[in-house]
Amino acid sequence: MRLAVLGAGAIGPATAALAVSRGHAAVLWSPSGAGTRGLDGILHAEGVLEGTFPVTVAATLEQAFAGADAALLTVPAYAFPVVLPRIAAAIPKDLPLLIAPAASLAPLAVARLRGPGAPVGAMATTPLTGRRLAPDRVRVAAIRAEAEMGALPGPAAPQMAALAEALFGNRWPTVPDALAAAFINANPIAHAALALGNVTRIEKQESWGQYGLMTPAVCRLMEALGAERDALAARFGHSPPSVAENLHRTNGVPHGPLHEMTAAIERGRGSVAGPTSMETRYVTEDVPYGLAFYLAVAAAIGQPMPVTEGTVTVLETLWGRGLRENPLLDGLDLARLPDLLSRG
Template sequence: MRVAILGAGAIGPGCAALAASRGHDAALWSPSGAGTGGLAGTLHAEGELTGTFPVRVAATLEEAFAGADVALLTVPAYALAGLLARIAAAIPRDMPLLIAPAASLAPLAFARLRGPGAPVGAMATTPITGRRTAPDRVRIAAIRAWSEMGALPGAAAPQMAALAEALFGNRWPVVPDALAAAFINTNPIAHAALALANVTRIEQRETWGQYGLMTEAVCRLMEALCAERDALAARFGHSPPSLVEALHRTNGVPRGPLHEMTRAIEAGRGVIAGPTEMDTRYVTEDVPYGLAFYLALAAANGQPMPVTEAAVTVIETLWGRGLRENPLLEGLDLANLPALLRAG
């Protein structure tokens, strides 16, 4: 297939290399143009995927979409609001779009901008994890064995899962809709708890290991936030994986008490550094498009979330800024979500 990959941080190039390794033709587009600077038709991969792969650089969205069978959008959640309208205006109506991860009802926001068209895939997370080590080099830390796939409309999930599996080789078990996929990502819960507990380390730019500092107390907060997410998800008939299951899936450690699992992760993987800047995505992305997203859904459906509300309020106070604005939700009837998610 020919795939247009929209986003050129670390995940986009890693996905381009993975798709190319499986015989597909990948075109990479950077919203700012900076992410494709230094790429001249080849991308070097190391880590879980090693080799040199052909990757075309697209200067414009129209060039990226030309001749493509499918598109993958993989950018931080805070970049989605500024990009979805551009993509909706340029993408052919019959081209399926995969969004990884499909945070905060991004597929519904995109469909509202585009109008009727091909299905939108709601990926619970990204096909790979990795980082850029040079303009033409990416280190792929992990190729996920599997992750969930929702879709808009909901019934299109098997079709979108088959597309993603053909492109990247992962398995994509389907979930009922895009909201189910959005609930699965536990980063907002873990990252908010870490930011709260380690704000002075972040502010002082200290070096600290995040798994080692998921102590018993921090894990209690994570579990309380997760319990409120689960209760909200149940209002929509969804049951996302637990934090224990999420850590087990991602890191392979035995299931057990959370703080024991996090100690085992650090013992096995070494120190994974936490953020050292107040402008960290743990707050600027995971609060507005994670915890505050839950609160918006809860308010529209009469679901109390006192711990989540308190956590967001305290983080807003510590960071000295509002963190609840979410342009992806503008114009959406959050009290009528099941019908919107089924029909698209």
């Protein structure tokens, strides 16, 4: 197949290389153009995926979509309000789109902007993890064995899971809808607790290891936030993996008390640097499109989330700004979510 990869940070180019390694063709588009600058048709990969892979660069969305059999969008959630309208205006109606990760009902936002068309895949997370080493070089840290797939409309999930498996080789167990997929990513929970517990280190730009500082106190907050998310998900009939299960899946450490699992990750992986800027995505992205998203959905159905509400309020106070604005939800009747998600 020919895959249009929309987003050229670290994950987009790495995923393009993965698709090419499996016999597909990939074209890479950067919303700003900066991500493809210096990439001259060849992408070098190292880590768990090694080799040299041909990748076409598209200057426009129209070029990216020309002849494509599928598209993958992988940009930070805070870019969605600007990028989604551009994609919805240009994407062919019959072209299936995968969004990784599908935070904050991004598939529903695309469908509302685009109108009726091909299904939108709601990936709970990205097919792999990695980082950009140079304009033409990526390091792939891990290729996920499996991750959940929802879709809009909900019944299209098996179709989108089969498409993703053909492109990337992972398994994609299906979940009922895009909301279930949005609940699965535990980053907003872990990152908010970590930022709150280490705000002075972030503000003073200290060097610190994040897993080693997921102390028992920070982990208690993570567990409380996770419990409230799980209770909200249950109101819609969903059961996302626990925070502990997410840590187990991503890092392979045995199950146990959360702070013991994070300590084991620190021992196994070494020190993984925590953020050193108040502009960290741990707060500026994961609160508006994670925790505050949960609060918006909860408010629509009368579900109390006092720990989540308090955490967002304290983070807003510490960061000196509002952290609840989410244009993806503007004009959306959240009380009608089950019907909207099922029917598209």
